Amino acid sequence: MASLTVRKNADNLSAAELKALRAGYAQAQTIMDNRGYNHFAGLHGIPNWYCWHHSHAQGSTANANLFLPWHRAFLLYFEKAIRDQSPQAPKVGLPWWNWSSAQSHLTGVPKAFSVATVGGQPNPLFRARIVAPSATPPINRMTRRFPGNPAALPTQNQVENLLNVNQFTDFTNQLENIHDGIHGWTGGNNGAVGGDMGSVGTAAWDPIFWSHHCMIDRLWSLWQLRHGVANITPALLPMVLQPFGLKVQDVLSTSALGYTYAVSFVQL
């Protein structure tokens, strides 16, 4: 347990953890090669379009929804890339944004991600630069975000009902539907144009993307605690999650991947 990375609630990070997280994001955002933020964001939508949403055919499997395992692998690789760039201890895991909490229903996006500057410096958790020269037209600008009314976010009751869904496909579809709504809510619009979280193509550049998906992954993890780690459509198990080289069966257990969402460890 002690060797596992603990992914924490974004509202509960210590000052040191927040500093380490910002340092990792800031450094990664300066790197344009395959270690950097721009590279990983570009794996999701523009320009590489590896992201898996809803059901698709792949190989001999006609109706595969890899939304949850694909994003689990995506977060894992991103987390490792960020931690590689964060020279300060402690090594912090990706924080999750609990959009169903009472706090989120008051303030929306967590404060750590909604302040534009920290100590007089641009906050790398607030926005990032999109550099996508192969897009049509090319994109080179900072991300934009226009969140909606916090009262409209999903409730804890909705989350609890979701966790009680027994069947994996049904759970995936209902969770993905909530996920889709959060993207539209978070991107929002300023009357003229939408924010980047509202479009698949650019969503992953907004730093809140990773914490939104960390919450999605956490909910899958909590569902697995209730319904079984291996509770998944068997035909999905050998499917490969591009471009990570992992199969679905490789990402079922968060502890086997080196992290946990546990909120406390008490040794008696």
Add this chain to the structure above:
Amino acid sequence: MATKTKARKSAKGPAATARTEDRNYRAAKIYKSARRVALDELPAEYVRADLEFIGVEHAGASYEARVYVNNPTADVNTEPTEGNGYAGSFYVFGHGGCFGDPGHCDVHQTQRDDFDPRRSHPLEPIKKVVVATEAIKAAAMTGSSLNVTVVPVVTSWTEKVDTDDVLKFDHINLVTYF
């Protein structure tokens, strides 16, 4: 055990702009089912009733689709409550338009054979499901038929996409389970 009934899409209603709550949402063309489903087509008992939206397109803007039963005048200003026949919402996370070269977003440009290891096109139309059990049962308590109205509320978009005609799908299934 599931039973299905089908309703074909026919988009009707003028576009409008409006603000809901305190957000800058855009209203878009509303769908009203052309066919009323006779409730005696449904089984006498069921524990769950889903409205399945088949072939939903998701290449454009992101929106919330508010689904109403037996409220053909529902629009973006209608409060989504049980009393107004609100059954639930599905959400579309749109791709934001095409950022590739010509043909990049054409779903049927490539022909797949049985040996193709690649994933099918990301823009293939999708299925969205609204668990509408309470709304369907409420309709059965008060009448002998039901229709479906879907009110899209556009939340986010890029400069590349239309926000007026966002709601596109092939048909709706009403599926019950016992």
